[in-house]
Amino acid sequence: MVVVDRFSKMAHFVPCLKTLDASHIANLYFNEIVKLHGIPNTITSERDSKFMSHFWHTLWRKLGTTLQFSSSHHPQTDGQTEVVNQSLESLLRSLIRSLHEEVQKKIIRQNEKYKKQADKFRRQASFNEGDLVWIHLRKEQFPPGHFGKLKSRADGPFRILTRVGENAYKVELPGDYRVSAIFC
Structure with missing residues (x-):
């Protein structure tokens, strides 16, 4: 009022x-x-x-x-x-824009903190074409009959076809997998 x-x-x-x-x-x-x-x-x-x-x-x-x-x-x-x-209105608008900037800076700081924590457990691995690798999938990504509670969640080895990105590779998968052949 x-x-x-x-x-x-x-x-x-x-x-x-x-x-x-x-x-x-x-x-x-x-x-x-x-x-x-x-x-x-x-x-x-x-x-x-x-x-x-x-x-x-x-x-x-x-x-x-x-x-x-x-x-x-x-x-x-x-x-x-x-x-x-x-x-x-002008006063509230300027207050909200400065508050917005402050919140945005805090979000960026928190994201950097989370990234730093997550990167502690990441290993940078480099593979070449023709190398054999194991893949890790969720149970719904495995073809029918390949997954069970006591079975491994990894499958392989599979041959690397090409390097797609800095840490992404295209893998030669059998036709019964219902997933993209590109893994990070």
Whole structure:
């Protein structure tokens, strides 16, 4: 909830839920605003059902305050609050962009930390064409009948056909395997 005191130009940003009813908003208003600025002579409010409720009309009538409604999407009615809203948007936008950068840097640092930890157990192996290698597969990648609980999860040896990347090789697999022939 954004409240601007027209006399002092002081803006108050009161955190609240969109689902609060008029009585809760009134409590927030009195707890956060009235204690600082007193009871206002006029209030300019958007045409929101929370503020247009019978509760507000009755409450302000008893206090001797008139309620002036602004038109939705017509900032000329209450330009001062609209300018404050734009300033708040800019402030939040700059805060979120700097927060986004900070989170991104932390993610990069954590990824580097995870990579360093994972690389401790990796071995760089270099093979040539024609070398024989063993492959490790998940149970669903083995051809039917080749995998069991007590059988090895590796199979081979298989001949290396070509080197595809720095640590990737194309292996000569039998036709009953349902996997790509390129392994890292």
